[in-house]
Amino acid sequence: MEFNFNQILSTTMVIFAIVDILGAIPVVIQLRQKAGHIESEKATLVATALMILFLFVGEELLKVIGIDVASFAIAGSFVIFFIAMEMVLGLTLFKEEATDTVSIIPLAFPLIAGAGTMTTLLSLKSEYATQNILVAIIINMIFVYFVLKNTNRLEKLFGTTGLHVLRKAFGIILLAIAIKLFRTNTGL
Template identity: 60%
Template sequence: MELDFKEIATVGMVLFAVIDIVGTIPVMVDLKSKHGHIESEKASIVAGMIMIVFLFVGEELLKLIGIDVHSFAVAGSFVLFFLALEMILGIRIYRDEESSSASIVPIAFPLIAGAGTMTTLLSLKAQYQTVNILIAIVLNIIVVYIVLKSSAKIERMLGKNGLGVIRKAFGVVLLAIAVKLFAGNVKDLFL
């Protein structure tokens, strides 16, 4: 186990792109207007806990059902690919049910720590050191907390067009990461 700042930066960027907290600001503002106060601290802590627990027990869950990490990483690359397409093209491939409250359920899960994030964590675990992934999770949760706390200010500052540009830029980064993840793990399926 060794700290590698390049790995932390890479994993941090991947998680930032997948969580897409900046892209969900319009959703947060909408939830705030419908349901009042959003508990930023609680949502951030719960999302962080879900991610950390899944990082450690996710692989064991896969073994239990007979799936290896490389297969999951390849499947994860497809999920990332489609998430990236959603971000770049502005389309919705995956649809969540509408939630009735702005509690932990719609924000911490699935908005922050959703299926894409879980898949990404296990895919990253196949390629990077766990300690670096943990640090990247904590850094992302800090960013998530800051964005949740100041979502209305950020939306006013960037405007709709600014948010759109950021979302598309991270979509392209995510697409490149999906291709790299696929290429790095697909060969291990046939060994």
């Protein structure tokens, strides 16, 4: 078991790009406003656990329940699509009865550790050593925790107008990610 700095750096950058927690700040703030608060520790731990679990048993788990990776990614693309529609159009599609679950769904899954992240982990596993991917996951989740813990400060930094613009812009980016995930996995 040998750690490789180049592999750790590469996988960290790939995971960072796919998780895109900086781009998700408007979503996190919107979820916090709906729920009253976000449990940063819970969301980070659940997302980390899901990513590590999926790294080791993801493909086999999907096979056991009869789902291929493409179908999993398409399902994730629909969830991302609806979150994006909420942001762009100002709709409320996700109606949470229990606000304490917001930290888990939709924040930890599918926003942080969603279909895109999971399929990326499976792709990375075929190219890089598992221990290097694990280090990259942990590095990314430390950063995710920092962002989640500081959403109040980030909200003040951006201001109401800045957040509104950021929410709309990121909503369009999320729509594009959802469509790309859908197209890639359907062959369209």
